[in-house]
Amino acid sequence: MKIYKNVLRSVLLTGLIGAASSCNYTDLDINTDPNRPATGSLGLLLPVAENAAVSAFGAVNSNAMGFAGLWNSGDSYNLSNTSYQGTWNTAYQSLQTIEEMLKATEDGKNPRYRGIALVLKAYSVGHYVDMFGDMPYSEAWKGNATTPNKSPKFDKDADIYEDLLKLCDQAVVELAKPQPIAVINDYMGSGNATTWTRIARTVKLRLLLTSRKGRATGNADLKAAFDAGGFITTAAQNWTYLYSTQISPERNTHPWFITYTGTSDPTYINHQLMGEMILNKDPRLPFYFYRQTARILDQNNSTDRGTTPFGGSYLPLKDSFLDEYKKAFNITGAIPAADLTYIAGFFGRDRADVSGAPADGPLRAAPGAYPAGGVYSDRSVAAVALTGQAALNFGGNGQWPLINSWNTKYYQVEAILDGTGVTGDAKALFEAAMREQIAVVVAQGLKSDPSRAKAPATAEVDAYVAEWLKLYDGATTNQSRLNVVAKQIWFCSWGQGMDIWNLQRRTGYPIQSQFRQFSVGIQAPISKPPRQYALRLPYPQSEGALNPNASKFVTDVIFDRDAIFWDKVKTKWEF
């Protein structure tokens, strides 16, 4: 019996040891994520919020450049309700951080953070309203609110704009208040209230210019903003986003620079843009584009023929272009072979060329030093295909010009010429804008490709500017002068897609016209596009499926028929 008792005891003991050792297995309070914090401080949110503004600038930069005929991206307007789902989704996701900042600064203890967040919101949301029009705003970003709203209503585009303008004013007020703890991680403004106040006024100016035709007090408010001043006026004040040459631990090069790695083909650049810059002897030409080839495709060879751009648009074999070229460069007789092989490097496409892409990646002209931070490519630089050329894959420290001094000058020129009541010397501003933009382009080239890039001779720039001022003077009305300026803005918009798309929708300029030297228009689509000029972006199907307030916008709003509230022109292409 004693044995039995002992055995029983020992079994119970073993059981108890087991139970005791597994005791902490019943502690269930272990569901707090050890990998992630429950809150994010303002200093950590701020750089994400600033990235949101850059992301608003870049969201449809490529397609907007395509709409305006600068390159082969969305230039046939074949847009659908799924084309911009990613744009929309990324927008709301990235803007969430700005909202987090605004929530976290409601207590008034961090006015400068708040001011910055207000500026970033006004700038970013302004871009998205210019793309989409009506959109969730007053009820947006409330999925995690105390009373969550997971199907926000849509606000009218005009109403959102009114609020954005107020945000700019509030930002100025907040930025004037003392900030007890220094602002950190502010890569755009180094925590400087003066810088941000200037950006706030510039953003307001941009919003007022864009919306001027859609607001009852549009012209008066715009004039008041110009009169008040305090916006970006000098190159030193330019609001620019910078990339570096860093490739690891994370690639920090300009997105367009990716073609230099040989892993990605460049987007076809518009023949008219490149061709007219050749004909116009534009000093920016070797900074804008990089030539990969000097070979003229042999039309007797089937592979070459299959690789040649569509329908006689290939520049070295395009008679109308070569005739202009002869005139521009005073060539009598045959064009020298060196000139033709130089021209062969400007391998791109005409507007709305939808033919399938052959294996021509190593032939296509690529983005150059501005804004991509790539390689300078004038006549003296041999055309070398980028693929496999590690020696050319060194840069990438390009930029995005968010809002530069030339932009505010062009705003003023437009405001003056379009009769808003804003005053000033339009021609002088036009000249200054051109020179400031060229200076930024040249500086970028000298920075990213110091061994090759050469600053253009002053005479060269002067001659170019003089030709445009001559065109300006030759125009007889303010409207035709504005068209001349608009065409120059078109050349300046290499890398500023939203600005040229907005300009074209706001003014209808530059008009449709021929591809030739000193043309003041943009050429017609080369093939009949399936849809008309994009007046806005189609709403995303996904929002329509998930938000009951969105479905009618997805079905009712037609992107090539229904304009944004400030668009009174409703540009159309003619075929």
Next chain:
Amino acid sequence: MRNLLVSMLFVCSLCATAWAQERTITGRVVAAEDGSLMPGVSVVVKGTTRGSNTNADGTYSISVPATGAKLVFSFVGSASQEFEVGNRSSIDVKLANDSKQLGEVIVTAVGIQRDKKALAYAVSNVKGDLLQQRSEPDPLRALSGKVPGVNITSGNGAPGSGTRITIRGNNSFTGNNQPLFVVDGIPFDNSVNSTGGYNTNTVTTNRAYDIDPNNIENMTVLKGAAASALYGSRAANGVIVITTKSGSKSARKGLEINFNSSYSVENVSTVPDYQNTYTQGSNQTYNGGFIGNWGTVFPAEVDRVNAALGFDRYSKVIDPDFPEGTIPHPLVDRTVAYGAARYQTAFPELLQANGRGIAVPLVPHDIIGGFFRQGSVFENGIQINSTGDKTSLNASVSRTKNVGIIPSSFTDRTTLSFGGNATLNNKVNVAGSVAYTNTNQQSPQSGAGYYADYGGLASAGSIYGRLFYLPRNFNLSEYPFENPVDGSNVFYRALDNPYWTAKNNLYNSGVNRVYGNMTLNYDPTSWLNLTVRGGLNTYSETRKNVLRPGGSFQPLGSVQRQDLTRTEIDFTFLATASHEFSERFSAKLLVGFNPNQRNYSEAGIAGAPVIDPNVLTIGGTLNQNAYDFSSQRRLYGIFSELTLDYNKFLYLTASVRNDHSSTLPAANNSYYYPSVAASFVFSDVLNLPKNIINFGKLRANYATVGKDADPYQVNTAYNLSRTFYNGSAISTASLPSQLNNVGLKPEFTSEVELGTELQFFNNRIGVDLAYFDRTSTDLIVTRELPRSSGFAREVTNAGKISNKGVELGLTLVPLRMANGLTWTSFFAYTRIRSKVEDAGPGGEIFLGGTGLSALGTIFRNGLPYGQILGSVNSRDDKGNLLINPNTGLPIPAASSQIIGDPNNKFTLGWTNTVSFKNFNLSVLMDYKAGGSIFSTTAASLLLRGQLKNSEDREGLRVIPGVLGDPATYKPLLDEAGNTIKNTIGMSAFQYHFTDGYGAYGADEVNVYDATVVRLREVSLGYSVPKAFLQKYGKVFGSLRLSVSGRNLWFYAPNMLPGLNFDPETLSNFADSNIQGFDLGAAPSTRRFGVNLNASF
């Protein structure tokens, strides 16, 4: 502890007590079943502690008192026998299997062994030998077609690639639908642990691959909720209970050494029927830079095609500067810009003096056949068993190596295990086992090919990027693939050459896994049993993925290393009380407690650029990025089960489990799972003619099981990261795109199951039929949110899925002849109808799966589980295609629609076993009826003009349909108001290319019916007769030789003819619920093998 030692010492001291010897009894013990010798049988003088064991030849010798002695012969698993010694001096004994185990004993939930006869739910038991020596190293694939209700899909033919298993359909939208694996009583993690997307790696295995089929003694599939109810919140998808040979307590006689060895060769199962008439190019013109094969006619075919046309459309001269029948070398010639820019200096021998490439013949090549090689599977194993009266030991070692058909691909797996059990003299039973497995896998970059071409996701330079549809004339196997100067990639386009990738860019995984358990068992009284079981199952995996510099995808190279560790600790405390109230009525009550903890940690480091291409290590990179994270979850359950048995023909079982999970909010983390089940063996009650019906049972049950959440889905926390501005790193925090849920609840699955088991005509016909109806509710889903809410997804309880089904296991014995010829036929039939009853607010959940926003898996109210959503062409009311009058091509409709249902209508596995004398033939065929597949292989090959069936391309084609308005999606009408038939002709190229009928057109044209019949497994074995062995090979106890084949033939009648595509393929990782897509991965394989099994 001291008490235990004291008591053990005390017991031992008793053993040592001396006894007077009076006389000696000797004898021999043999097995009643086959007369084999039984070493290790315990022989005890009853009522004393005097004992002896039989030795290796089954003989024993024992001293007994002069009179009145009784000898007790006992052996684990055999029925004890008692003999009066009387005045005999020799007693020979035949021991038979324990009569209590005469019925089939099944290991059920929490390790409870039960007589199959008593079970009130469907359970399938698969003996290890059905999984072994079948030329199949994957334990799950070896199970395919053998169990009704179980659906198994092989991922692809790369060694170690994943296998998906589901039981009774899918119960969760976004969660895991795979069953719980329990090996030797402890949960065995079967995670995939995908650390990249399917776009970058299609070979990531599921960790059940760590189980060597050769080490499986027995596998029990607990299908329904009632069967697995005691596992509570881990039982929603069924449970697979595996007993390994080393963890087995079942007895084997004496000492036995078992050796098995298998060698199989494997080859690609099928290749498409390629066309060899047209070259690379487009519009019937050769172009050396293209991928498609819409070019000119191969010179060898020119005369034939021209003759058929009646005019000289094609010329044998391709390039005016090159001889007839030749083209300039596509790697260096100026006409192919990519190669010309890169390789002219690297390959001067390919250049002519004039700067053009050398002439190469324009002929088709066997690209696929040249790329894939013959693979092999080599398996070896030794098991050693030793069993005595109170102890048994099992040890095994095995090694399997599978060399794949893809260059550089292999897996190997080495398992060492050791187990045993002992009944101590104090009646405590101790059992335990420990196993170690090392699994290694290697593969070249193997992302799904689809993503490289259409899906918009980078594929890490996958070998499948273009392999199946390279230009017919591209001499892949003979053109150089690496630069002789620096070893960098060489190809005619900006893609990584498959050979270069296979040589340099390798993914490796190494897993070390240890699992073990220990069980203490004690009966304090005759009616009470106490059991404590504890165990651990842990593995760590190191993954390394290297991309050599010089490639196209990653020109600077990169090295990535990830370390994953998963550890599960599980205890079960069980008390079982039994009581017989009367002869007829008995009851058993079980109470248990089951705490469980699971930890996961993952750390990774990625380095780039690579400093020296010859050293692909993290240390050999310029910069590194690192990350790590970990998670922990706990679950404890208290459960009880009451079983009532009335006269061995009526059984009633009721159970309840109360689970507490750490992953749910405190308010919702305790919940109950009840179950009730009854079975009635009517053949024991009703007076049925025994020669017609031998056995009949009815079963009915109802149970609820469930599932808790994954860790950390309750509170929404911030992501820490960094951003770079102008080359400077800046710290950041931001909200994640997923909103978590503080009110999360567990998922529940309730099921009603009715079934019957019947045996007719002396067991010549056996039926095991089950009908089930299960409903899963409160599903934890990551629901899409409108992004304007600031979030992309939220975790929530939403939705309801129902699965109704029939499972039938039908055994027929058409032949059982006196001469020993037996033919047994077993049918495993499964038919499941799933329905999404409620996909939550919005009525649908789009899971995606292809990288495109309009093509992927969707759950939509009222439809079966996991439909294929994709773009369609618009049609008129009568279903005619609308054709764009400007192009002659279909008009894509405005929005995506359901274009296919990937669920099988039914599946049928048919195993035929014929045994005669010493021969045994087993043939498994299976049939998967219905189910759609979106095939990107079909799309790509059509699009690229690769297939034999697109060889007829001289004439114009007309897409059948009526003209329509692309703006309004309405048919155009003629003056009479009738639709207008499309008569616009187009070339074969236009027909298949842009917006045509291939991958660039509407998705719907790439959907096929995946019905497939397959000869899955054949095994022909010969056992060398015992008599022969005794004469010529005394060392052998048994010797068996067999040949086997796997996936020998399949026929998919409704796939694209000539594609020869095996539609059994996974669309994503084994734990993903995306199904019904072929996204382009390794093709399936076919194996032939020889096997040897010998015991000593």
